[in-house]
Amino acid sequence: MIQKKICMLGPTGVGKTSLVKQYVEGIFSEKYLTSIGVKIDKKQVERNGSTVQLMLWDMEGIDRYCGFNPRYLRGASSFFIIVDQTRYQSLVEGIEVYQLAREANPKAHAVLVVNKVDLPATSHWSRSELEPYENHFANVFYTSAKTGESVEDMFEFVAFGES
Amino acid sequence: MDVSLLRKLGVIDCAVLQPDSGNRFRVQGDAPVWLTEIAEPYATNSVLITDEASPYLADFLIDAEAVWAGKNDNYLTAGMWEEQIKDEALHFDATATKTAEGSAYLIVQNVEKAFKKQQSVLQSAREVLLEHDEIVGEHEYIKQRLTHVLASNKQQLLDPAPIHQTIYHLETGVVVTRADGPLLFENESAKMLLCSAQKEDTTAQIHGMLTELNLNQQITDDLVKRKTSWQGELFWHNNASAPVWLQLTVHPVVDEANNHSHWIYVLSEISAFKQNEAALLPQTSTDSLTQLPNRHYFTVQLRRTIAQKTPFYLIYVDVKGFKHINNLHGYKAGDEILGAVAARLTKAVGELGFVARIASNEFALILNIKNKAVANDNALIFAEALQSTLRQPYDTSLVQGLTLDVCIGLVRYPEHAMSADELMRNCDLALYYAKYRLDNAICAFSDELKRHSEERYKLEESLRRAIENGELEVYLQPIIDLKANRVVKCEALARWQHADGEFISPEVFIPVAEQTGLIIPFGNWLIDEVCKILQRFKQQAVDVRVAINVSARQVSDQDTIDYIISSIESYQVNPKQLSVELTESVLVHSYESVSALLVKLRQLGVIVSIDDFGTGFSSLSYLKHLSIDELKVDKSFIQDVGINNNEDSAIVLAILGLAKSLNLQVIAEGVETADQHQFLIDNNCDCAQGFLYSKPMTVAAFSSWYKDYASQP
The missing domain is CATH 3.30.450 (Beta-Lactamase)
Structure with a gap:
């Protein structure tokens, strides 16, 4: 069975843990509880008779209290950069995290995840603002950890690619 | 345990x-x-x-x-x-x-307990951060919408258009001026944040803020050129009520043809956010080892102190060679020592200011200058007293009587810098110079220091290129066996002719190489070159040893000995043809590393000399215990020998006697006259080096000079 290490990266409060929880356990909590350190979840995905085991490294949000640790990217086949569509600053910080991650692991696939699409698309930024960054990423997903929208798609993409 | x-x-x-x-x-x-x-x-x-x-x-x-x-x-x-x-x-x-x-x-x-504590603190801290993000996001949105409107239709804001109405009632303050200054638009929130009475002019207040923030013409011109915003925080006093913290965005409206038409200013009050942040700071920003504020807290405190606009000193204290303490006594002992240093600093500073640990063995102090103890020149006296306190022996549960070497850099606000970043940069520079000064290791920032640093940086870059591009050349100066009157040895000296033709003295570039770490690649280059020369001499039947100088940094670098061995092997050189010279100061400062290196060199058969002997402070026990073959008497003692029965003659005679009793060879350096030469022969000195015999010369010139000298009757 193929095993793939996937890293969940991004600023604080964008919903990294909620996305993993929704995908692995199918649950969502409205309460914001900040993550500390790293938590690894495993999930097996099957398609057309082939099985992939995803090792999901959910990491503490990167901010002034927690720096970026390049060690965690070692051996990752893909990493998600997760941003919050209700917070413009999260896009700015997410792009900074992307640059650090790309430097730490030049080979891994990078996937941009714009989370919280269930919330009203606030005025602060529109999808057109992502255009300059889109070509850095293998794919872009617009997700809601709350409703589950596109959550399975994003993880299946890193498990099997576009095929 | x-x-x-x-x-x-x-x-x-x-x-x-x-x-x-x-x-x-x-x-x-x-x-x-x-x-x-x-x-x-x-x-x-x-x-x-x-x-x-x-x-x-x-x-x-x-x-x-x-x-x-x-x-x-x-x-x-x-x-x-x-x-x-x-x-x-x-x-x-x-x-x-x-x-x-x-x-x-x-x-x-x-670590369940530590986890719960950390999560509880960071939960609050991050909620505050998210609130702040919302404010920044709001600024970004307003700025973008206004830029779009202003750039596409410059007249629209003059009319009571819907966007005008929306912005007018926003809680966020908005001010728009024309590029040349006159006010175009302001909303109620901006007036409330900036003006104490309706009659006060918002643009005047905005200009006051820009001056406070040191956003001068050069900086604003740069924003226009780069079509980018400035964002930051400001502690604003010029309000009728209490001072407030403001989040400010300054943005130029520049159209596609690069015409700058307007300035947009967006303002929000963030006092509550700052208060929450301040309440959380002690929990999130304390160094767990020393319980002192950490670098993040220090930076916040520095910015707060600057906002008060009263003069102060910023002081950096570095504990030198701390890695060595950790290696020698273990990390636990090292941690105890750092805790003791923090306690002494806190006691010494007391009510005078603020102390933080900003790196593993580096501390920062902010000292209020109103206090006489640190005012003006007293800051240097304070720094000296601090240094003396920190140098007193330390007794901990694991180490007794340990002494530390500390160096100190200091900078004064506002004379030496206005912003936190520049103050920290200049203090870093002062500390850097303090680290490389062996006299008292306290250095205050000055413009001259900055100029010197810039020049030194240029020199460093040139030297780096010179080593890479092979601009350096080895010169050799012969050393004569006085009894046999033949050339037995020579000293390899590097000469650097800059690409523009200028010769740069080793007295200038060697210290730069030592301070920047370039001495390692430079030293490796010299080892390689000398081994190549020895290989060539073997073919040319030039039978001399060649000496190279080794610096303290090379001695401490464990790779040096490996490099010497690999070069000897690569060029198939007889190790006995190679000689290594160390100064007395290297012995004093790196005794243990020197001792280990010399043992390995002697095992190889490399000859070891002590250079500039008599000028340093080495104790005679070093000579007894270290693996040494030769002493090179410094030229300052040779200068006056043979003229009278002076003190220098007595010193040289004493060194000759000492060397004889320890079975060491002696080389006299800087011999320039026949009288000096005769004195050395009369007193059984083994060898001599100096202009009397020859100046340093190129390798080719040395080779032919050697043959001429050997053929003399």
Whole structure:
């Protein structure tokens, strides 16, 4: 069975843990509880008779209290950069995290995840603002950890690619 | 320490493991119950760390192996992680360490209490950060919408258009001016934030703020050129009520044809946010070892102090050679010493200011200048007293009577810099100079220091290129055996002709190489060149030893000896043809490294000389205990010998007597006259070097000079 290490990266409060929880356990909590350190979840995905085991490294949000640790990217086949569509600053910080991650692991696939699409698309930024960054990423997903929208798609993409 | 006892008492909840082979580990003492949940039981008192049991811990083993192999520092922590054990989430941290005796350990600790504390603090801190993000996002939105409107239709804001109405009632303050200054638009919130009465002019207040923030014409021109915004925070006093913290965005509206039409200013009050942040700071920004504020807290405090606009001193204190203390006495002893340094600093500063630990062995002090104890020139006196206090011996539970060398850099606000970043940069520069000054190791920033630093940086870059591009050349100066009157040795000296033709003296570039670490590639280049020369001399039947100078940094670098060995082997040189010269100051400052290096050199057969002998402070015991072959008497003693029965003659005679009793050869340096030459012969000095015989010359010139000298009757 193929095993793939996937890293969940991004600023604080964008919903990294909620996305993993929704995908692995199918649950969502409205309460914001900040993550500390790293938590690894495993999930097996099957398609057309082939099985992939995803090792999901959910990491503490990167901010002034927690720096970026390049060690965690070692051996990752893909990493998600997760941003919050209700917070413009999260896009700015997410792009900074992307640059650090790309430097730490030049080979891994990078996937941009714009989370919280269930919330009203606030005025602060529109999808057109992502255009300059889109070509850095293998794919872009617009997700809601709350409703589950596109959550399975994003993880299946890193498990099997576009095929 | 009995780990099992501590564990039973509940003081520490950890597993102490020793690597066995591969991913197998021996458990020391009793194993905690959770160990077999994150590692697979293997045999009695052994476990396997696997990807299946704990992928995080298995991944950490890659870095731990490097620690145990001595490739990294002797101590590395994994960082906190979570494991789901049955229905419970447990939190762990792991440490890979290697003792001074070479024993490798992996310590896995249950850090549940630390996790809960950290999560509770960071939960609040991050909620505050998210609030602040919302404000910044709001500014960004307003700025973008206004820019779009202004750039597409410059007249629209003059009319009561819907966007005008929307912005007018926003809680966020908005001011728009024309590029040349006149006010175009302002909303109620901006007036309330900036003006105490309706009659006050918002644009005047805005200009006052820009002056406060040091956003001068040059900076604003740059914003226009780059079509970018400035964002920051300001403690604003010029309000009728109490001072407030403001978040400010300054943005130029520049159209596609690069015409600058307007300035947009967006303002929000963030006093509540700052208060929450301040309340959280002591919890999130304290260094756990010393309980002093950490670098983040220090930076916030520095900005606050600047906002008060009263003069102060920023002082950096560096504990020199701390890595050596850790290596020699262990990390625990090192931590105790740092705690003691922090306590002395806190006591010394008292009510005068603020102390923080900003790096592993670096501390920062902010000293209020109103206090007479640190006013004006007294700051230097204060720094000297501080240095003296920190140099007093330290007694801890693990080390007694340890003394530390500390250096200090200082900078004064506002004379030496206005912003926090520039103050820190200039203080760093002053500290850097202090580190390389051996006299008193206290250095105050000055413009001259900055100029000197810029010049030195240029020189450093040129030297780096010179080493890479082969602009340096080896010159040789002969050394004569006085009894046999033949050339037995020569000293290799580097000469640098800059690409523009200028000769740069070794007295200028060697200190730069030493201070910047370029001395290592430079030293390696010299070792290589000298071995090449010796190889050529062998073919040309030039039978001399060649001496190279080795600096303190090279002595401390464990790779130096390997480089010498590999060059000797590569060029098939007889090690006895190579000689190494060390100054007395290297002996004094790096005795242990020198001792180890000299033993290895002597084992190879390389000849070892002490250069500039008599000018340093080396004790005679060094001569007795170190593996040395020769003493080179400094030219300052040779200058006046043979003229009268002066003190220098007496010193040279004493050195000759001492060397004879220790069975060491003596080389007199700087011989320029026949009288000096005769004095040395009369008193049985072995060898001499100086302009009387020859100046340093190119290798080709030396080769032919050697043959001429040998053929003299």
